[in-house]
Amino acid sequence: MHTGEPRPGDSDEDLLRDFLAGKAGAFEALVHRYAGELYAFVARFVSSDAAAEDVVQETFIQVHQSAGGFDRQRRFKPWLFTIAANKARDHLRGRVRKRERSMDAAGGAGQIEGQSLLEVLSDPGEDPGAALERDEQRELVRGIIDEMPEHLREVLLLGYYQRFPYKDIADILGVPLGTVKSRLHAAVTHFAAAYRRRTGRTT
Secondary structure (H helix, E strand, O other): OOOOOOOOOOOHHHHHHHHHOOOOOHHHHHHHHHHHHHHHHHHHHHOOHHHHHHHHHHHHHHHHHHHHHOOOOOOHHHHHHHHHHHHHHHHHHOOOOOOOOOOOOOOOOOEEOOEEHHHHHOOOOOOHHHHHHHHHHHHHHHHHHHHOOHHHHHHHHHHHHOOOOHHHHHHHHOOOHHHHHHHHHHHHHHHHHHHHHHHOOOO
16 A cells, blocks of 8 residues: 555545545545535435535544544445435434425436436436426426435435445445335335326326
């Protein structure tokens, strides 16, 4: 392992080890690597830009404080998202729900009316002529996900937005692998049914 400044090729686990060893810049490198991705996940989860900033900050503070107890046999990223998911749940349970809409659309899977859920949830960067239509669909998607039960929303975000494998989702949520699969199926079914209701489609 090198002894200089953090490098882009350093693994998450190496950076955490360097941080614990007192090497300058290691923790900052982890924050830089994951701040954007973590913010996108939390913002979709709590549906609030301002709250997402607070949750992300609290997450990294928790990582800083708890790094010494990190299980070296685990990978860093699922541990990081476990903390973020717990902080986001705490936030949702401690506030009066507001209809703030600050989520960004991203990827998924499944089928709705001949479209994949990936197509429904994605934002591939259309030409300006399609912008209005896509904006309306993004608002529809945001509304549906925002109103989903918490246990379905979180598994949908982890599975289809963050693209975590089942095992990592199980670790993050602290549930059995079979529960992840059943919740993910229920989440897609719930989303598809709500999408059909809101668009007036029955088949």
